[in-house]
Amino acid sequence: MKEIYFDNNATTRVADEVFEEMQPYFCRLYGNPSSMHTFGGQVGVKIREAREQVARLLGCDPSEIIFTSCGTESDSTAIHGTLAAVPHRRKVITTRVEHPAVLTVCRELESHGYHVVELGVDKLGRLDLNELESELDDDTALVTIMYANNETGVVFPIEQIAEMVTSRGITLHTDGVQIAGKMPLNLSESPINLLSLSGHKLHAPKGAGVLYVKKGTRIAPFLLGGHQEGGRRAGTENVPGIIALGKACELAAEHMKEENTRVKRLRDKLESAILKSCPDSRVNGDREHRLPNTTNISFEYVEGEAILLLLDRYGICASSGSACTSGSLEPSHVLRAMGVPFTAAHGSIRFSLSRYNTEDQVDFTIAKMPEIIERLRELSPFVQAATR
């Protein structure tokens, strides 16, 4: 059985072109880019190229790119690095729907005496910018707000937020892991100070990430012990990973239009067909301001893990915000912050597409979904009372 992969917000397949590009740098061109000899030096040239490729996707200068090991490292570096650079300021503003790579770090800061404000969201997962504005003050060191939400795909108005925040001399970091490669960015024209990106979300392998640092942004290094990345991130470079990431960014730019036309159309088709064929289902999040590849659908009276396992039998890969899949006993913090009722949160399924998905895969899933939901509802003690 061939898998139907609709879990691209979790990770993506490595593009063939990317794999080809990185392959020589394992066994043949294994030199250290810091070495003086030609053998190592030629690797350094490739890293410079990769830096330029990333910069082109983000619309910034190559010198503003720091390579890291993952999105989580980029987030931690941005947060701790900024706070270390402005030690007299003790307030951090974030949101309740951030990825744990940001939220957990911010909550930990509280134990060190920081005042952390977590902005709430409305039913559609949107922020209240007036609330943000009223929180900005002279004590605020950092505002860290994600560009697009990994669970719902809801996109925040980061440009507007960045304008509001940076005009007061406060640093703005955004976790751009989900947006990069899916929607166009032009950071040289943007006031955003810091942006995190992860390679494996855009068809590069796991183990390479980027932190964009706008020129003039004060940030202290997080990893010390070497001159790599201009002293801003010590440690021998993940050479094949970085080369792969560069190539993946180049490809992402080429496929940007497809992502927002063909992939978006497939997502819309999948979503509207499921809503139509499965009663008591609803979309979570603002459908207007959303990533082109993501849909998060709740099915009342049934539980997400059970849905996933039935999908899995057909080779369909998706994910859920239900308690049972998170390993905790409560459903997703994002859906709870949005006030999605527990009944719906337990039965939420996220489909996230990529350019490798086909119309046939979408049609197949559309055909299977009603029987899966119907089957679980036959088992559910709540259905009779509620709908029949």
Add this chain to the structure above:
Amino acid sequence: MWEYTEKLKDHFFNPRNVGEVEDADGVGEVGSLACGDALKLTFKLDKNGRIKDAKFKTFGCASAIATSSVLTELIKGKTLDEAMQVTNKDIADYLGGLPEQKMHCSVMGREALEAAVDNYRGGGTTKHELEGRVVCTCFGVTDQEIERVIRENDLTSVEQVTNYCKAGGGCGGCHGEIEKIIEAVQGERVKEQAVTPPRKGKKLTTIQKIQLVQQTINEQVRPALRTHGGNIELVDVEGNKVTVAFRGMCAQCKLAEYTMKDVVEAKLREFVSGDLYVEEDTDSVDEGHEHRG
């Protein structure tokens, strides 16, 4: 991904005895939509008092559905007394084991059975009755239920208790009480594992006292508030007066004065000094903190 046994998968993909028995002699219901799993069990007896037919309806994950299916298979043909001997461990063993975090599914099966038998014998409510005092308010678990899973499954940690009956899996505010119940049941065996609270006793310097107050708030109070979207900030310590401010959800909570202040005070007296008292600073809560409903 959970590691499920082939047997569990079989009972999930091909559940036995789905539905409701007509003219049931006993009906038992446990769980709720909010909790993430729920089970309705119905059975009918033959003229010899043996369970002739048993059916279930379950809302929940794969292991909740599979354990329900197994439960009905296990009790068929048994007298009620025999059926009541079935433990959550029997259900789990039948499936070749359950992931630790899913043990509560097997406990739910046993509870539904008890509720159904009680319903038949007493003819009263079909709901699983809460016996004892509620310890975990997030999931509505009583001290007696916690004691029972500890005894029947020989549990020694809070984490295990959470896996078996969900108690302590929400805000975490009841972890201390669960630890006490474990100690009471298991005695000396677990005493040494208990977490040692921050040092207390000697006279503290002012700086030490402030640090200990801050540490206690960080470790003992904030995590519980956090899960409810609230927060607490230490504003000042003056002699024995500790001033704190509640933020987020807690700031608007009308009960804040009666509940949170008392909780904080109790924790500070336990971990820092018995003379401390807490006052709430309402001035420092700025306007911007209101959350939309």
